[in-house]
Amino acid sequence: MSEKTSSSIIKAALDKEPAALLFINARLVNVFTRSIEQTSVAVADGLIAGFGPRKAREVVDLAGRFLLPGLIDAHIHIESTLAGPVSFGRAAVACGTTAVVADPHEIANVLGTKGLDYMLEAAKGSLADIFYMLPSCVPATNMESSGACLGADDLEPYFDHPHVLGLAEVMNFPGVLAGDEDLLAKIALAKKRGKRVDGHSPLLRGKGLDAYLAAGMESDHECIRADEAKEKLEKGMFIMIREGTAAKNLADLLPIVTAQNACRCAFCSDDRHPYTLLDDGHMDSIVRRAISCGLDPATAIAMASLHPARHFGLARRGAVAPGYIADLVVASDITNLRAEAVYKNGLLVAQNNRAFAQSAAPSPVTPALSMNVAPGSLDFSIPANSTQARVIELVPGQVLTGHSIKTVPLVNGLALADASQDIAKLAVIERHRATGRVGKGFVQGFGLKKGAIAASIAHDSHNIIVAGMDDESMQTAAQEIINMKGGMAVALKEKVLANLALPIAGLMSEEPLEEIRSCLDTLIKEAVNLGCSANDPFMALSFLALPVIPSLKLTDKGLVDVEKFGFVELFV
Helix, strand or coil: CCCCCCHHHHHHHCCCCCECEEEEEEEEEECCCCEEEEEEEEEECCEEEEECCCCECCEEECCCCEEEECEEEEEECHHHHCECHHHHHHHHHHCCEEEEEECCHHHHHHHCHHHHHHHHHHHHHCCCEEEEEECCCCCCCCCCCCCCCCCHHHHHHHHHCCCEEEEEEECCHHHHHCCCHHHHHHHHHHHHCCCEEEECCCCCCHHHHHHHHHCCCCEECCCCCHHHHHHHHHCCCEEEEEECCCCECHHHHHHHCCCCCHHHEEEECECCCHHHHHHCCCHHHHHHHHHHCCCCHHHHHHHCCHHHHHHCCCCCCCCCCCCCECCEEEECCCCCCCCCEEEECCEEEEECCEECCCCCCCCCCCCCCCCCCCCCCCCCCCECCCCEEEEEEECCCCCCEEEEEEECCEECCEECCEHHHCEEEEEEECCCCCCCCEEEEEEECCCCCCCEEEECCCCCCCCEEEEECCHHHHHHHHHHHHHCCCEEEEEECCEEEEEEECCECCCEECCCHHHHHHHHHHHHHHHHHCCCCCCCHHHHHHCCCCCCCCCEEEECCEEEECCCCEEECCEC
16 A cells, blocks of 8 residues: 555545445444444545445445454564564454554664664564564663663664654663763654654652653553553653553553543553463453453544554554545454454455465565573572572562562572472573673572473573573573573473474564464473463563563672662672
């Protein structure tokens, strides 16, 4: 579909020429008026031509079914699906998602501009339209080792790309408040080009929030509490209510949405693991959840279509109206929304949760692998002269972690895991520059009784992270990650029980999402056999190295107290 208006769309709108497609007996979800309208909808040149009876080359009788705009995810990391943009796009479209605003932060932290180039090129082969926000914090902080460093000069050329909408989540809010020159330069570049700047400021309030907004931040998807989100709304922030695989904030935040402020709110997934995407859906599942919590269905749909489109300046998207792109979803029930048919630019691309259209775009060249671990890095022994250790505590359903001091067993001067207290050892191994750095600590909440789990997905720098009950199992799991050039593994002593190779930067696979999910199911099954009780243990594991989310995290450089934004000793 061309962005240029053709004479044929005008003639079809005037009923002087037949439309390409006419939906009759449709119950149109009008996201402008928040109403349901019985009408016919005409499509020509991939655009909505108009409403009411008219000539058409093809007629589709919806027999009273609902017709609504294609859904839009306001913020997602495609890497979280473990699939490349093409496989992700097929799964998303099948759920009724026709566009996403993605932050390629994860691959950029591993491969820098080569990662950005790959994601932009791969997006051309996606059934869903993929727009990008440029990663603002590569590395996220100086408290971890990433594979790349992207300064303002590195990002500047990308702001002119037609699918780049702005600067992604500025998660180093302490850096902003401290006047970090490079961060402020990136924000200035986005502003100069009239692009958006996404924020990322969990629990930031008061004067700190004022300063953060004054620096140019416009949105936040990290709100945890209703009063926090309300203050941010009142101060002009656009609020993205997140309901992902790892972090679920919808139930807590939905009460802030009113008829007056709903236009300043949208939904996002942030992270979507394969089984969630395939079993529960994507934006459709968030809309269902919002409606079940009491939100008006038309408003819920608008928050997943019109509102993100308007916020990001996605012209002619997010609604069913003359001149708008004909990205459409057909459903029998909007209170329990499930896409029965999905049209992209006026063409049928999916039915009954299955995408069948193929993109003609060639597959991009897979970027160079990143797995550079120094010999001798797999020593997970923890010398100690105290039994009192700081322990990271998993918080179910959140990327936040707790922080406690526990008594851990000592044997021959070495601190050990303790299954009786559900305390596992945790290690983060630097994998980009062969520095040999290994951060070591403890985590409570996995439920492991034996063995180890490991992955090369560890937000945000994506070093190798491993949790386990004994050093041998941890070494086996970590070595398997190295052998695969990235991925996930479960091990018991010297035996690898399950694995999943992720050769694209150690983050994604080019295999179909269904195959990725099958391997992931086996990984989780084997982890459960080791006693693991954590919901989605690999997702939980991946966030334990993220030193911008409170309260205690572990990086290759050591244990980080996020609230103090500094390193702390493991033993008290």
